[in-house]
Amino acid sequence: MDEQLRQRLMSLQRIPGPVERPGLLPLGIPAIDKVLGGGLMRGALHEIAAAGEIHLPAAAGFALGLAVCTPSPRLFWITEDMGLAESGAPHGAGIDAFGFAPERLVMVSTAHRRDMLWAMEEAVRCRAVGTVIGEMRAGDIGTVAVRRLSLAAAESGTLALLLRATPPTDASTAATRWIVGTAPSIPEREQSEREIRSRLTAHLVRNRHGPAGSWILEWSDNDERFILATHAQPVAAPAFNRSHRQVA
Amino acid sequence: MLSLWLRRLSTDRIARSHNSAAPLVVTGRRGNAEILVAVDDAAERLGLSPGLALAQARAMHPGIDTMPEDAEADATLLESVADWCLRYTPLVACDAPDGLLLDISGCAHLYGGERELVADLSGRLENAGFGYSLAVAGTIGAAWAAAHYDKPASHACGEERAILESLPLSALRLPTTTVAGLARVGLKRIGDIIDLPRAPLTARFGSDVLRQLDRALGHEHEPLTPRLPVAPYVAEQRFAEPIAREEDVLAITRRLARRLQFALERRGDGARRIELALFRTDGVVRRIAAGTSRPLRDPDDIRELFVERLAALADAFDPGFGFDMARLSVVVAEPCPPEQIGIGGGEDASELCRLVDRLSARLGARRVRRLVAQDSHIPELAEAVLPAQAVNGDAGWDGFRQYREETKLPPRPLRLLARPEPIEAVAEVPDGPPLRFRWRRALHEVIAAEGPERIEGAWWSEHGGPARDYFRVEDKSGLRFWLFRSGLYRDLAQGAGAPTWFLHGTFA
Numbered sequence: 001m002d003e004q005l006r007q008r009l010m011s012l013q014r015i016p017g018p019v020e021r022p023g024l025l026p027l028g029i030p031a032i033d034k035v036l037g038g039g040l041m042r043g044a045l046h047e048i049a050a051a052g053e054i055h056l057p058a059a060a061g062f063a064l065g066l067a068v069c070t071p072s073p074r075l076f077w078i079t080e081d082m083g084l085a086e087s088g089a090p091h092g093a094g095i096d097a098f099g100f101a102p103e104r105l106v107m108v109s110t111a112h113r114r115d116m117l118w119a120m121e122e123a124v125r126c127r128a129v130g131t132v133i134g135e136m137r138a139g140d141i142g143t144v145a146v147r148r149l150s151l152a153a154a155e156s157g158t159l160a161l162l163l164r165a166t167p168p169t170d171a172s173t174a175a176t177r178w179i180v181g182t183a184p185s186i187p188e189r190e191q192s193e194r195e196i197r198s199r200l201t202a203h204l205v206r207n208r209h210g211p212a213g214s215w216i217l218e219w220s221d222n223d224e225r226f227i228l229a230t231h232a233q234p235v236a237a238p239a240f241n242r243s244h245r246q247v248a
Numbered sequence: 249m250l251s252l253w254l255r256r257l258s259t260d261r262i263a264r265s266h267n268s269a270a271p272l273v274v275t276g277r278r279g280n281a282e283i284l285v286a287v288d289d290a291a292e293r294l295g296l297s298p299g300l301a302l303a304q305a306r307a308m309h310p311g312i313d314t315m316p317e318d319a320e321a322d323a324t325l326l327e328s329v330a331d332w333c334l335r336y337t338p339l340v341a342c343d344a345p346d347g348l349l350l351d352i353s354g355c356a357h358l359y360g361g362e363r364e365l366v367a368d369l370s371g372r373l374e375n376a377g378f379g380y381s382l383a384v385a386g387t388i389g390a391a392w393a394a395a396h397y398d399k400p401a402s403h404a405c406g407e408e409r410a411i412l413e414s415l416p417l418s419a420l421r422l423p424t425t426t427v428a429g430l431a432r433v434g435l436k437r438i439g440d441i442i443d444l445p446r447a448p449l450t451a452r453f454g455s456d457v458l459r460q461l462d463r464a465l466g467h468e469h470e471p472l473t474p475r476l477p478v479a480p481y482v483a484e485q486r487f488a489e490p491i492a493r494e495e496d497v498l499a500i501t502r503r504l505a506r507r508l509q510f511a512l513e514r515r516g517d518g519a520r521r522i523e524l525a526l527f528r529t530d531g532v533v534r535r536i537a538a539g540t541s542r543p544l545r546d547p548d549d550i551r552e553l554f555v556e557r558l559a560a561l562a563d564a565f566d567p568g569f570g571f572d573m574a575r576l577s578v579v580v581a582e583p584c585p586p587e588q589i590g591i592g593g594g595e596d597a598s599e600l601c602r603l604v605d606r607l608s609a610r611l612g613a614r615r616v617r618r619l620v621a622q623d624s625h626i627p628e629l630a631e632a633v634l635p636a637q638a639v640n641g642d643a644g645w646d647g648f649r650q651y652r653e654e655t656k657l658p659p660r661p662l663r664l665l666a667r668p669e670p671i672e673a674v675a676e677v678p679d680g681p682p683l684r685f686r687w688r689r690a691l692h693e694v695i696a697a698e699g700p701e702r703i704e705g706a707w708w709s710e711h712g713g714p715a716r717d718y719f720r721v722e723d724k725s726g727l728r729f730w731l732f733r734s735g736l737y738r739d740l741a742q743g744a745g746a747p748t749w750f751l752h753g754t755f756a
Binding site: 054055056057058060061062064074084085087088089090091092093094095096097098101102103105106107108109110115118119122123126127128129181182183184185195196198199200219 | 596597599600602603604606607610611615616617618619621627630631633636641642643645648649652657659660661662663664665666690695696697698720721722724725726727728753754755756
């Protein structure tokens, strides 16, 4: 009885031990998941660069979409002051529209790049945090910093995303590197007007576990995940009933 | 009660930075004449005293040094001496313009007795080069009188009458008109009025006279308003050898936090705001404060906070020749439930709190933020950004989600600019969405638009602002913006300005 209680207590208490191999985060799109080897590696650093400064919200949306898909909901979003002045601050109602609960978000704004990297590392090290997005403006961070962040992420199993405003010029040492830009919404066939959708192009330019690729993704509000959006207009017209014609 | 009178505060302040052999006087303007406000010892020996006209003083002794008065600098110096007297007792009050009052009841034993405390204070004041006069007595009034009227010494409690009897009436801190009035009827010493019948004295000169007398004799209690609020939990440590290294400071912080832990546990409290005061040997006091997101008791957690604070201070943390005393006080305490170890979500929440505390301690509490939904339909006011340490719970977003469901709110942008930026737009008058617009010198061709969504300004106030029609637009390359037109065309007839277009945010 006493042994039973002890067992029960042990199972309730989380004895800290080595982290089980952090899982993979499937995006729900078979084409991309295959290329990534099952899904995006949690417990690693991924770089998401915007195709240009004006495409930063699209890249931020991509990062936020990944955060929504993680099981642990806490998100730390670390920005630099200049970034907030240029592109504006993350807006709670907009984040809520993406399906992420704003009360689970903690934002950190820093004055210097080194503070941003320090805060990102601290947040990545914490096991209770699910995803960390570190947003930085133009410029490069050294390979040492990337290595530190990757190691910290591997230890704690957090998904670390480095969001850059401009495409980087150096070679990448992160697990994956994406370049994300906006994509125009294509009208549905039935509607004559365009309906605006959150559509973006994602180029996977570096992938440690597989080939590169490019896709056009759309954020689906209903399913709260990304779906692959190819041209919505079919190439050929649908078949219609020719029953009045005699088959020769 | 200890009363400290820094007799030569102004001249000592000047003498610290300005070395001169000539007698120094401080002058100020009163009415139309320049008169002496303060003199130093040498000048006093020459016969100069405050109140003398400068011209006369110069005539008597042409070789004197004069400086203009600076009351603010004097006040700042007085405050820094007050800060430094905090090492003796937390109850220190400034007695403007050049004195301090310390309540040392109960503190003297830390120095081995009242006499040793007085000797320590006197020694430090002399080393710093201050001219002073100091007295200890049972009440504030008696101590003040003794310090200012040439009876500097330690007097035991109960001897107030003996101290005061022979002193003139101005020793009671009465206004000069009252003192002059009393002098006209022949009452010059305190001893003269102690035994007089009280009613006629009050009727003739007001209640002040007797109130000051009662307070000085101890019949009535005079409270001391300390300069800084007294913390509920304090632990301090003095060092035989001054410490200067950061690791030593952190080690001592942990030790003091451990002492505080016992006191906090006994009352079931936890610390929300902690202040570490480090007293340097040369008199400067360094205060470092840290806040937490939940009540804290564990000494290691408290030490962690200060690791980050000291890292943030970096160069500003200047130990000088070392610190000879450290005091850790809990400035704000809150009830704290007993620790629960290891069950489920508790550990996650506390790890998160620790992370938030560390980030706040290093970067500043205002840089670590959470969003709190506000009850406003105006987008830039719809949410408040508050320090993470101050926000608990769901922060109003459940209410927002409900509102969004009920009103079928159109989608909001992912990034909102702090201030809407004006753009040049070409649009169909009066209600149409823009066809083209120029933002930050780039031209955007609009191919799709959703809206308008009308958001009225605060129509109930004069400064409400015009109504805004918001449009969600997409341009040729797929960039999506949230634009609005401020003002309506139909108001042009009523004299309002032409409507202008702004860009407020961007969508993913």
